[in-house]
Amino acid sequence: MNRQSLDNPSDPSLSRVDGAAKVTGTATYSAEYAIPGLVHAVLVTSTIAKGSITAIDSREADAVPGVLAVISHINAMTIPGWPPKKQPAERVPPGTAFRVFYDSLIYFDGQPVAMVIAATHEQAMHAASLVRVTYQQEPHRTHFEKNIAHSGIPLNVQRAKNSPFQDYERGDAAALRDAHVRIEAEYTIPTQHHQPLEPHAIIAVWEAEDKLTVYDKNQGVKSAQGQLAQAFKLPRENVQVVATYIGGAFGSGIRVWPHTMAAVMAAKQLKLPVKLVLGREQMFTSVGYRPYTKQKISIGAVKDGRLAGIVHEGTGQTSMYEEHLERTVLASRALYACPHVATRYRLLPLDVNTPTWMRGPGDATGMFALESAMDELAYALKADPLEFRLKNYAESDPERNLPWSAKSLRECYELGAEKIGWKNRLPEPRSVKRNGMLLGYGMASSLYGFHRHPSKARAIMQADGSVIVQSATMDIGPGTGTAMTRIAAKVLGLNAKKVRFDLGHSALPDAPGQNGSSTIPSVGSAVHVACEALKSKLVALAGEMPEGRKSGGQLVVRNGRIFSSQDDKEGISYADILKYHYLNELEVTEESKSGAERDQYSMYSFGCHFVEVEVNPLTGEVRVTRAVTCADVGAIINYQTARSQSIGGVVGGIGMALMEHSEMDHRFGRYVTTDFASYHIPVHADVPPIEVYYIDKPDMQANPIGSKGLGEIAIVGVAAAIANAVFHATGKRVRELPITPDKLI
Amino acid sequence: MKPFQYLRPKTIAEAISMATDYPEAQYIAGGTNLVELMKRGIASPSKLIDINHLPLKKIEHRYDRLRIGALALNSDVAKHKSVLSRQPLLAQALLAGASGQLRNMATVGGNLLQRTRCSYFYDLALPCNKRKPGTGCGAEAGINRTHAIFFAGNGFGGNEKSSCIAVHPSDMCVALAALDTEVVINGTSGERRVPLKDFHRLSTLQPELDTNLQPGELVTAIEVTDNAFAQHSHYLKVRDRASYAFALVSVAAALQMDGGRIWDARMALGGVAHKPWRYWAIDLMLRGQAPSEKLFREVAEHEMQSARATTQNAFKIKLTSNAIVAALKAATGIS
Numbered sequence A: 001m002n003r004q005s006l007d008n009p010s011d012p013s014l015s016r017v018d019g020a021a022k023v024t025g026t027a028t029y030s031a032e033y034a035i036p037g038l039v040h041a042v043l044v045t046s047t048i049a050k051g052s053i054t055a056i057d058s059r060e061a062d063a064v065p066g067v068l069a070v071i072s073h074i075n076a077m078t079i080p081g082w083p084p085k086k087q088p089a090e091r092v093p094p095g096t097a098f099r100v101f102y103d104s105l106i107y108f109d110g111q112p113v114a115m116v117i118a119a120t121h122e123q124a125m126h127a128a129s130l131v132r133v134t135y136q137q138e139p140h141r142t143h144f145e146k147n148i149a150h151s152g153i154p155l156n157v158q159r160a161k162n163s164p165f166q167d168y169e170r171g172d173a174a175a176l177r178d179a180h181v182r183i184e185a186e187y188t189i190p191t192q193h194h195q196p197l198e199p200h201a202i203i204a205v206w207e208a209e210d211k212l213t214v215y216d217k218n219q220g221v222k223s224a225q226g227q228l229a230q231a232f233k234l235p236r237e238n239v240q241v242v243a244t245y246i247g248g249a250f251g252s253g254i255r256v257w258p259h260t261m262a263a264v265m266a267a268k269q270l271k272l273p274v275k276l277v278l279g280r281e282q283m284f285t286s287v288g289y290r291p292y293t294k295q296k297i298s299i300g301a302v303k304d305g306r307l308a309g310i311v312h313e314g315t316g317q318t319s320m321y322e323e324h325l326e327r328t329v330l331a332s333r334a335l336y337a338c339p340h341v342a343t344r345y346r347l348l349p350l351d352v353n354t355p356t357w358m359r360g361p362g363d364a365t366g367m368f369a370l371e372s373a374m375d376e377l378a379y380a381l382k383a384d385p386l387e388f389r390l391k392n393y394a395e396s397d398p399e400r401n402l403p404w405s406a407k408s409l410r411e412c413y414e415l416g417a418e419k420i421g422w423k424n425r426l427p428e429p430r431s432v433k434r435n436g437m438l439l440g441y442g443m444a445s446s447l448y449g450f451h452r453h454p455s456k457a458r459a460i461m462q463a464d465g466s467v468i469v470q471s472a473t474m475d476i477g478p479g480t481g482t483a484m485t486r487i488a489a490k491v492l493g494l495n496a497k498k499v500r501f502d503l504g505h506s507a508l509p510d511a512p513g514q515n516g517s518s519t520i521p522s523v524g525s526a527v528h529v530a531c532e533a534l535k536s537k538l539v540a541l542a543g544e545m546p547e548g549r550k551s552g553g554q555l556v557v558r559n560g561r562i563f564s565s566q567d568d569k570e571g572i573s574y575a576d577i578l579k580y581h582y583l584n585e586l587e588v589t590e591e592s593k594s595g596a597e598r599d600q601y602s603m604y605s606f607g608c609h610f611v612e613v614e615v616n617p618l619t620g621e622v623r624v625t626r627a628v629t630c631a632d633v634g635a636i637i638n639y640q641t642a643r644s645q646s647i648g649g650v651v652g653g654i655g656m657a658l659m660e661h662s663e664m665d666h667r668f669g670r671y672v673t674t675d676f677a678s679y680h681i682p683v684h685a686d687v688p689p690i691e692v693y694y695i696d697k698p699d700m701q702a703n704p705i706g707s708k709g710l711g712e713i714a715i716v717g718v719a720a721a722i723a724n725a726v727f728h729a730t731g732k733r734v735r736e737l738p739i740t741p742d743k744l745i
Numbered sequence B: 001m002k003p004f005q006y007l008r009p010k011t012i013a014e015a016i017s018m019a020t021d022y023p024e025a026q027y028i029a030g031g032t033n034l035v036e037l038m039k040r041g042i043a044s045p046s047k048l049i050d051i052n053h054l055p056l057k058k059i060e061h062r063y064d065r066l067r068i069g070a071l072a073l074n075s076d077v078a079k080h081k082s083v084l085s086r087q088p089l090l091a092q093a094l095l096a097g098a099s100g101q102l103r104n105m106a107t108v109g110g111n112l113l114q115r116t117r118c119s120y121f122y123d124l125a126l127p128c129n130k131r132k133p134g135t136g137c138g139a140e141a142g143i144n145r146t147h148a149i150f151f152a153g154n155g156f157g158g159n160e161k162s163s164c165i166a167v168h169p170s171d172m173c174v175a176l177a178a179l180d181t182e183v184v185i186n187g188t189s190g191e192r193r194v195p196l197k198d199f200h201r202l203s204t205l206q207p208e209l210d211t212n213l214q215p216g217e218l219v220t221a222i223e224v225t226d227n228a229f230a231q232h233s234h235y236l237k238v239r240d241r242a243s244y245a246f247a248l249v250s251v252a253a254a255l256q257m258d259g260g261r262i263w264d265a266r267m268a269l270g271g272v273a274h275k276p277w278r279y280w281a282i283d284l285m286l287r288g289q290a291p292s293e294k295l296f297r298e299v300a301e302h303e304m305q306s307a308r309a310t311t312q313n314a315f316k317i318k319l320t321s322n323a324i325v326a327a328l329k330a331a332t333g334i335s
């Protein structure tokens, strides 16, 4: 593999700081804390999609040895932050987070209806199977296509004039009507689940009547802390949330879900530490999913290949009790220089659990449609799909009429095209075979908005000259600790071994959850400014020392030492400074956030993917045989971990394109693909060599480290690139994911 | 999981007598299927008879046949010298199944007796005639993209209360069905042998029964008779991802060729019926013929005439036909 794709030779990478702990099994995940006296909970979930519970018979379950309690709406404690229960129970209005064990009502299949707590997990499992729940069933609506007539403008959007999800239109609709070539097509994404390998798990411990600690798999310890404190009406600091290691999440851990509340409740009621680990099948109805979404795109161009107009409509599914909104149609406004663009976004409430953000939320869905439609239009124009995109390259943000803070998408296209060998591609679909397989090439663009949230970091210089940096940020897999260590080490001129980065604990300085590719831009900036501040303090303190005074205040920092700019032979070490000043440690906490630049520039991460596929002409099996992914995300903090992020995104995109599909039997409103034998994610054999390239040009308008988010653009567009390559290979356009053999034979 | 008692017999006779004495008992070999069924409450044996210590691991060639002990591991069989040289089709099929880790645990006996992967069968909340006779077949009007297209007679296996459109999930058994295989079975009244074609059942009136094994009986070995197919065997598995997925359709093709013509032919199909589906007429259709894509297409379409789709799996008829063509091309080496 090309060295350039592995690393930047002038700036070698730091290997994962948590790698050894993870591969040697010493990293402690949420379910693994050895808390004395721990008891085990198992959820009983509903088997109907709508109705109410008429009875819960737990006599058999209660009789199982070791069983401590069976909790349900009948005997669950009252959560202080929840409104008083209504008699008789009433369905909540949209916009109400689901309240576990609150009343007898069933909102979706798989809803927790009871929980068994026992001394061992096996006892709890067995007893859970013996809890008899009877229901009064009501007709349910779960079938998207059959209920599309019930979709509408989300209430959230109706209430908020400035919502980005408002209907949008620019330019003259006639432009599209009069286009020389026009395509109109529908694209469908089925429900897909995050299904990280580590299931969601929590250990809830009430340290005192009013003090709670949870070891919980989530993507934001601070927001979990806030939500739990609010629910139990406790001061924030009385609730501590620990999530040091996370075995993947992809968005499934952004919220505090019902099962977390259930475990916390049970621990409170039983006055015992309670552990709850979701079963794989429960993961399908407990922690959200990428919503089933139907999109329609009308797109047209004039003869020379310039876009005339894009109309992008999207409808996503949500639950009856909450509105989950996604950026599905928004990319169409910003990606191309197009005079006329209109977007409309609708929601369809169904008797299902609420979806949530899944890697590349909205954009991965929307860009499948947009970038497939662009490809279709390119073929209709007999234009090269890449040249067609270049012809419509947006030099500034056409939606907000602002300059980009930085954009090197053109360089991404060029690099990707060169690496995949785009120019050798024969334009005619189904025209090339290799070893009996139909060969195809496809590409798609990627973009994702820039998110930077206020973040704090603390940097503590230790007496021995090593530094501890802390922030309540998370690492759901991308290597946050490694990147932050890198930033700190660079600012302070230290060897990375002398830096420790702490994350995943709510007692640490405020930071946003890990989502929306915001961690490096937000927390990375905070770490940068905190370490800069620490450095300034150290320089000031050095200036007060005899060696420092000699220099007249002109001090520079290099290799973890401070030198006088006149005489750079004799340096003062950080340890010397602390020792001289009789300090055990030196601490600074800084906050970093966006400023006026957000209104002066439009900020996005950009990228593109090129793939090669082989399709078996007889069996319709698709194999991605090569992938090249190029990203423009400003400065790359650490090539090795960045590259893993990009590879993971492409692998996720392969799953999305070719296999992931949660199927429901709508007669029951129940998923039937609830294990890894039926819900397919890519295995090694599905993953080709993936080449990763970065433009690596700092975007200094964005933040002090010049770095933008990478996690989402790694997957956004991949499904379209694969669908486009499949079209090139076979001449068949698949507009409904996943592209399984049945769609190609 | 229901609490159970664990038993470890020392001899085959002891194992059989335990299984006969306790009707709710079940043998456990690799446990890769049974433990999952127990965890989900689909199997709830009161006693687990661990047969892993019985002397049934041996793989040997004797006289005119290869004998493989019921406890031989899938991975050991797949790499055994005699298997590779005499029955490469079997090795190919085994390696197409499950994953390396599973094959290291899974036994030949367990593979023969593994249960269907129909999602309704695995979910206690849904109807399933196979799991709970008389509740109806959930898949028939539900999610059945991966279900059967070949049935006993003309029906889906019975009336509403007894129909089952599930497929047998094994890859190994498809290869064995194409070859001449006997299953060696021990019971209270001694040893008996059943040709593999009669070991599994089509789903007629009793979909809860996958095989003709009687209560208490233990599979001790399988025996595959020597043949002249080694040069022209091919196992083709079509699936939704590149590896570690059950077959949408699989084809085990075994041919004997000489002088550019086919002189003997066997074929079995997987993922299409309640048991490995033997294509009986293939020998008649191919014998004496020179291989060609056109011929293979005819042969494939012929068998598909008796296929019947349910609501979501019509594609499997075309897919199976194509897969037969592809497998025959690969086995004969034509492009």
Ligand SMILES: Cc1cc2nc3c(=O)[nH]c(=O)nc-3n(C[C@H](O)[C@H](O)[C@H](O)COP(=O)(O)OP(=O)(O)OC[C@H]3O[C@@H](n4cnc5c(N)ncnc54)[C@H](O)[C@@H]3O)c2cc1C
Residues within 6 Å of the ligand: A677, B026, B027, B028, B029, B030, B031, B032, B033, B034, B035, B051, B070, B071, B096, B097, B098, B099, B102, B105, B106, B107, B108, B109, B110, B111, B112, B113, B114, B169, B170, B171, B172, B217, B218, B219, B220, B244, B245, B246, B247
């Ligand atoms: C995730 C996954 C993917 C898989 N993919 C595939 C695949 O692609 N292709 C494929 O072919 N298979 C696949 N399998 C199935 C696998 O091949 C079987 O689980 C395995 O062969 C069963 O063997 P075992 O020894 O573990 O059986 P066990 O689980 O121990 O037993 C299975 C059944 O056989 C009975 N039994 C076992 N031995 C005997 C005996 N000697 N006599 C009488 N009864 C006996 C048991 O009582 C039990 O009912 C997969 C399994 C899993 C879990």
Ligand code: SF4
Residues within 6 Å of the ligand: B116, B118, B119, B120, B121, B127, B128, B129, B130, B131, B136, B137, B138, B139, B140, B163, B164, B165, B166, B207
């Ligand atoms: S196909 Fe068979 S196993 Fe599946 S639901 Fe129907 S009866 Fe049960």
